[in-house]
Amino acid sequence: MTPQQFLQQKLQSRQYAGSYRKLQVQNNLIDFCSNDYLGFARSLELSEMINAELQNYPTILNGSTGSRLLAGNTIYAEDLEKLIAGFHDAQACLLFNSGYDANLGLLSSLPQRGDTVIHDELAHASIIDGIRLSHAKRHSFLHNNLHNLEQKLKAAHGNCYVVVESVYSMDGDFAPLTAIAQLVKQYNAVLIVDEAHALGVFNKGLVNQLQLQSAVFARIITFGKALGCHGAVVVGSNDLRQYLINFARSFIYTTAAPIHQLASIKMGYHLLAQSQLIIDELQIKIELYKSLMGDVPQSSKSSGAVQTLIIGGNQPTKHLASNLQQAGFDVRPILSPTVAEGTERLRICLHAHNSTEEITQLTNVIKINLHVK
Known part of the structure; x- marks a missing residue:
């Protein structure tokens, strides 16, 4: 087997398993995917603070x-x-x-x-x-x-x-x-x-x-x-x-x-x-999500920003993620071998900047897809 054949075989095996990874560009979906828990990456205030700091070092x-x-x-x-x-x-x-x-x-x-x-x-x-x-x-x-x-x-x-x-x-x-x-x-x-x-x-x-x-x-x-x-x-x-x-x-x-x-x-x-109010706001959003998802048995009950929804199987997990994305929510599937086979899940990241309406809408769409009343 040549090196080129080796590459093709390994990639094909990933495709057959439903675990083929691809890069995705940014989208206009509502962010429930990133690790930007406090919204600092999108913070205009932080951007201005950085620019002001760099002005002190013109050379x-x-x-x-x-x-x-x-x-x-x-x-x-x-x-x-x-x-x-x-x-x-x-x-x-x-x-x-x-x-x-x-x-x-x-x-x-x-x-x-x-x-x-x-x-x-x-x-x-x-x-x-x-x-x-x-x-x-x-x-x-x-x-x-x-x-x-x-x-x-x-x-x-x-x-x-x-x-x-x-x-x-x-x-x-x-x-x-x-x-x-x-x-x-x-x-x-x-x-x-x-x-x-x-x-x-x-x-x-x-x-x-x-x-x-x-x-x-x-x-x-x-x-x-x-x-x-x-x-x-x-x-x-x-x-x-x-x-x-x-x-x-x-x-x-x-x-x-x-x-x-x-x-x-x-x-x-x-x-x-100086961001205790933002941290407190994030905790409010976490508690809201947990409350709304309380009757979904596959849902985690973490007190942190990372919440999971265990689906099982690469294809069903990808299918649910696709449905949520079509509904406007950026939620990504976590597939095996990243996680153990049978524990494939959606990884839902909550942020201080997610609104009450966005979280409520997300949980409603999840319940509809999982047939949870």
């Missing part, structure tokens, strides 16, 4: 011109890291170009041969890919199952790292962080928490909300969701920051983010600090 370059260990480091970047670390009540943090890069850099460099990494079975692909690049043994535990986690902790060797998400991106449910932190401490392991879908929705994130800062070894905070821009940080101790500077390949060997991106992050944090 800035268009690009950073190199990695931060060469030409790409700036006082601006280091001051921004101090601002973010302070916001999250931590000693230090280190900027990465994306959440994927942050997880890859942290988890490929921190665990060593002879160590053990235990992650929730539903952990994001970037977490799993990072662990695979390390020489540590990798084990998963049943989703949010403390008994199964404890079994894995008992069998761990070397330094042990437990990795979870505070809010799971495909299910919308929360990790029992307090109980996990206690269990991890009991077995002399350390806890790493990805806060990608908690920042903004829960202000500083669930680790801060639960007062677990001292119990968490490292946090991954990403900016492409509720903060409305791009990039990520790993938050932790001063020693962790210096370690990553020396050993995280996705930090060392990549061109640094330009100041345009850094200014967006900085202004995003400034806006978040």
Whole structure:
């Protein structure tokens, strides 16, 4: 089989399974798809804040011109890291170009041969890919199952790292962080928490909300969701920051983010600090959706912005998503192999900017399609 034949065969197998992925351009549908939970990505106020901030640096370059260990480091970047670390009540943090890069850099460099990494079975692909690049043994535990986690902790060797998400991106449910932190401490392991879908929705994130800062070894905070821009940080101790500077390949060997991106992050944090009313509005919309969907058995009941509707099967899930899109709602299907076969679902993202009428109309169309009265 030639390389070209291999490509064609793999693509055809995806098409036959109904899981063929295609890029889609932006549309004029009502947004129930994006991770822009607080509306920052579309915020005119944030855009004006970023433009005003950049006016203070009229001689800035268009690009950073190199990695931060060469030409790409700036006082601006280091001051921004101090601002973010302070916001999250931590000693230090280190900027990465994306959440994927942050997880890859942290988890490929921190665990060593002879160590053990235990992650929730539903952990994001970037977490799993990072662990695979390390020489540590990798084990998963049943989703949010403390008994199964404890079994894995008992069998761990070397330094042990437990990795979870505070809010799971495909299910919308929360990790029992307090109980996990206690269990991890009991077995002399350390806890790493990805806060990608908690920042903004829960202000500083669930680790801060639960007062677990001292119990968490490292946090991954990403900016492409509720903060409305791009990039990520790993938050932790001063020693962790210096370690990553020396050993995280996705930090060392990549061109640094330009100041345009850094200014967006900085202004995003400034806006978040004064956006409690928007956060409260999002929670009102979440409770409204849950109330309206209360009699739909396939619907999740998450208190976060990510809601799911388990349909099962790629084709039925795609069909329902298509019907909702034709009705004017941008809802996307999540298909296997992204999620386990049989758990294919619609992933419905709620936003502070979704109106009561839009949410009511969406839930009505869902019920009609599912024949729920």
